[in-house]
Amino acid sequence: MSTTNHISTKWLGNMSFESNNPSGHSLRIDIAKEDGGDGSGFRPKALMLSSLAGCSGLDVAALIKKMKLEVEEFHIETIANLTDEHPKFYDKVVVEYHFHGENLNEKKLQRAVDLSIEKYCGVMEMFRQFAELEIKTVFHKK
Secondary structure (H helix, E strand, O other): OOOOOOOOEEEEEOOEEEEEOOOOOEEEEOOOHHHOOOOOOEOHHHHHHHHHHHHHHHHHHHHHHHHOOOOOEEEEEEEEEEOOOOOOOEEEEEEEEEEEEOOOOHHHHHHHHHHHHHHHOHHHHHHHOOOEEEEEEEEEEO
16 A cells, blocks of 8 residues: 655745654755845755655665674765756766775675665655666775
8 A cells, every 4th residue: 555645835934934744843945045045944956865865874774784784984975967957857866875984894785775776765766767876885994
């Protein structure tokens, strides 16, 4: 059975909105001052990139825990190209997974990344519908 999410988004004035989340949390969405906003919140398109990194990151973190892997630090860099014409959208997205530590099991960490991007991350699948994705995994041994 499919799941339905219900998000409620309220205009706060000027170009600012507050949007709730099924978990009960809320966030502010706004645009930059130079574009007429107050710069007081997340920009909508950039928020999509945060969702992509967060979704895949949750998968990878769960797999790191399940596989009992040693990782001192893990972060994801997401770089996206925005088209020039309206409606502007991301047509190319690079997702870089960075793992730091002394005893990194590169093979298993790469497997965790692969499982996220190929099987588990629904946001990744959504991005595949409109953007070219490039995935990189970088290991930083201390």
